[in-house]
Amino acid sequence: MAVDYFCRRCGEGGRQYADGECVRCVLAQRLDDLLAGEHGDIPAEMMPVRHALGGVDHPISVIGWLRRSEAARLLARLARMEEPITHSLLDELPPSRTLYYIRDVLVHTGVLEQRNEYLERVGPWLDDVLVGRPSDHVRLVRPFANWYVLRRARRRARTRPFTAGSGAVARSLIRNALTFLAWLADRGETLDTIVQTDVDQWLCTGSADRYEIRYFLLWAADHGLCAGLTVPRRPVGAGGSILDEDDRWRQLKRCLDDHALPQDVRAAGALVSLFGLTLSAITRFTVDHLVRQDKGVRLIIDKSPVILPPRLADLLIGLAGTARSSSAVGRAIPGTDWLFPGRAPGRHITADYLNTKLIAAKIRVRPTRNAALFALAEDLPAAVLADLLGMHVNTAERWAKLARRDWADYLQARTETPT
Numbered sequence: 001m002a003v004d005y006f007c008r009r010c011g012e013g014g015r016q017y018a019d020g021e022c023v024r025c026v027l028a029q030r031l032d033d034l035l036a037g038e039h040g041d042i043p044a045e046m047m048p049v050r051h052a053l054g055g056v057d058h059p060i061s062v063i064g065w066l067r068r069s070e071a072a073r074l075l076a077r078l079a080r081m082e083e084p085i086t087h088s089l090l091d092e093l094p095p096s097r098t099l100y101y102i103r104d105v106l107v108h109t110g111v112l113e114q115r116n117e118y119l120e121r122v123g124p125w126l127d128d129v130l131v132g133r134p135s136d137h138v139r140l141v142r143p144f145a146n147w148y149v150l151r152r153a154r155r156r157a158r159t160r161p162f163t164a165g166s167g168a169v170a171r172s173l174i175r176n177a178l179t180f181l182a183w184l185a186d187r188g189e190t191l192d193t194i195v196q197t198d199v200d201q202w203l204c205t206g207s208a209d210r211y212e213i214r215y216f217l218l219w220a221a222d223h224g225l226c227a228g229l230t231v232p233r234r235p236v237g238a239g240g241s242i243l244d245e246d247d248r249w250r251q252l253k254r255c256l257d258d259h260a261l262p263q264d265v266r267a268a269g270a271l272v273s274l275f276g277l278t279l280s281a282i283t284r285f286t287v288d289h290l291v292r293q294d295k296g297v298r299l300i301i302d303k304s305p306v307i308l309p310p311r312l313a314d315l316l317i318g319l320a321g322t323a324r325s326s327s328a329v330g331r332a333i334p335g336t337d338w339l340f341p342g343r344a345p346g347r348h349i350t351a352d353y354l355n356t357k358l359i360a361a362k363i364r365v366r367p368t369r370n371a372a373l374f375a376l377a378e379d380l381p382a383a384v385l386a387d388l389l390g391m392h393v394n395t396a397e398r399w400a401k402l403a404r405r406d407w408a409d410y411l412q413a414r415t416e417t418p419t
Contacts, residue, residue, distance in 0.1 A: 027059040035079045048109040056328040070098045108346035118167040137181045148219045177216040243371040269363045276372030279351040287320045287337040302390025
């Protein structure tokens with residue numbers, strides 16, 4: 001059992017680990033052994049990682065991590081490589097959660113520069129998914145992926161966040177094209193021989209995801225690879241069920257009052273219930289998005305500062321004061337002050353994991369969000385709703401149409417009234 005004592009190596013008071021040494025000295029020695037290069041010295045570019053791991057608040061947990069973790073073994077492998085550690089070097093390794101975590105560690109400690117990780121992961125994924133595919137399919141899908149899907153993604157990433165969901169959409173477009181080509185091959189057809197009836201049959205014999213093939217066929221037609229074929233846009237509805245209005249308010253009240261729920265769950269549930277925000281948007285909030293003023297607390301949603309009800313403001317301010325990364329490296333080296341910090345160093349919580357926590361608390365995100373947007377669309381014109389929540393105006397218009405409100409008189413009155 002660990003006891004309080006004075007370490008014979010460093011002379012400081014601490015917790016004994018073994019042989020009269022404290023846990024921090026043991027951790028330091030094991031880090032030196034792990035990160036030593038071919039010549040026995042720690043490479044200079046690995047020193048920030050060494051200092052971060054050595055400065056964690058609970059050294060005993062890192063000692064255990066070094067002993068059993070695949071990530072620790074990958075760090076040791078990188079330390080022994082004679083070539084510089086770069087993003088390109090890591091891209092050559094098989095994609096895995098371990099690789100993603102170590103890249104986050106290297107970025108957070110300054111070994112690697114920050115990059116749009118969810119976007120850059122698509123390229124290595126593409127190389128992996130094309131392995132074993134028919135060569136004629138690869139010759140079609142690779143240029144489609146590089147010059148249409150990824151090119152459009154990079155262009156959009158300049159003006160809006162490229163999230164994990166954005167990466168999933170890009171991969172879905174590529175995967176859909178591969179599935180379509182395999183479907184044609186099973187029928188003894190190729191892309192340059194298909195006609196409209198083939199496309200119609202593809203659309204009516206599967207899920208709504210098959211409508212995504214329109215992007216591949218438009219690209220193929222533009223490059224003379226197939227005839228001009230018609231694929232309507234994917235049918236868009238309300239996006240699922242809509243929570244009863246009374247249930248929405250009861251859920252909001254529960255998020256504000258139920259202290260048995262985790263604080264981040266209460267805050268996220270309240271933001272979804274009141275403003276209809278996506279979990280992807282919620283996870284990107286930082287402490288700086290909360291602005292305290294004499295008239296109250298404002299939350300900057302997209303680019304719009306929205307005044308918060310006092311109880312929600314207190315909840316978010318309380319969250320800002322207690323939120324801390326669950327990553328030992330993230331706590332050792334402070335980074336962005338996320339309202340919803342995640343497990344990876346320097347990163348916010350993922351939308352998927354936050355959704356899992358909300359489901360565990362019996363908060364159904366999609367119906368709640370639909371109900372909130374429905375209510376807002378009843379009270380706000382589409383242009384104002386789009387500007388307020390940072391959504392596309394076409395999406396806001398669909399919600400306004402769903403709410404069956406006609407804002408023509410309102411807009412006319414606004415144009416006729418002096419500012």
